[in-house]
Amino acid sequence: MKNGNTEKKEDKLDVLFRMQAGLDGYIREKRGLDFTKGEWVCKKAQALMVELAEVVEEAHYKWWKNATEINDAALKEEIVDVLHFFLGLCIDSGMTADELFDIYLKKNKENYDRQNGLSAKSGYELPDTRS
Numbered sequence: 316m317k318n319g320n321t322e323k324k325e326d327k328l329d330v331l332f333r334m335q336a337g338l339d340g341y342i343r344e345k346r347g348l349d350f351t352k353g354e355w356v357c358k359k360a361q362a363l364m365v366e367l368a369e370v371v372e373e374a375h376y377k378w379w380k381n382a383t384e385i386n387d388a389a390l391k392e393e394i395v396d397v398l399h400f401f402l403g404l405c406i407d408s409g410m411t412a413d414e415l416f417d418i419y420l421k422k423n424k425e426n427y428d429r430q431n432g433l434s435a436k437s438g439y440e441l442p443d444t445r446s
Contacts, residue, residue, distance in 0.1 A: 332412040335402035352407060359404040366396040 342348070350358065373390040375383055405415055425434060432440030 326412065328412040328416065331398070331402055332406065335399060336406050338399075339403050339406065352409075355407040356404060359400050359407055363397060363400040363404060366393060366400055369393045370397060 370390065370393045373393050374385060410418075428434040429436055429439035430441055
């Protein structure tokens, strides 16, 4: 409560979507960028893949090299870079935070159903290990 009034706390995902839309709009305006929806989706997907590769680099994926300690701060920064482009991809594809949440819930349930042999899609179910 603030000053005797109840204030609804803004959803964190809504905040992230709003912030990302603001940043993307700022960059587009300042740089004079004007691409089609399809071009933006492709550009954001490509940037997302590059950022994921940077996550892999920070995690020292080269098993054939001597192991070194992971820089947790650098790793987390790369993961946030992934989030930036993921959110931008969602926004550019016309998805809202609520849609992302709802679609995620449905897909998460479907993924459990697949693992448990309850989905229309076969080939995912876990083998019965009871003897």
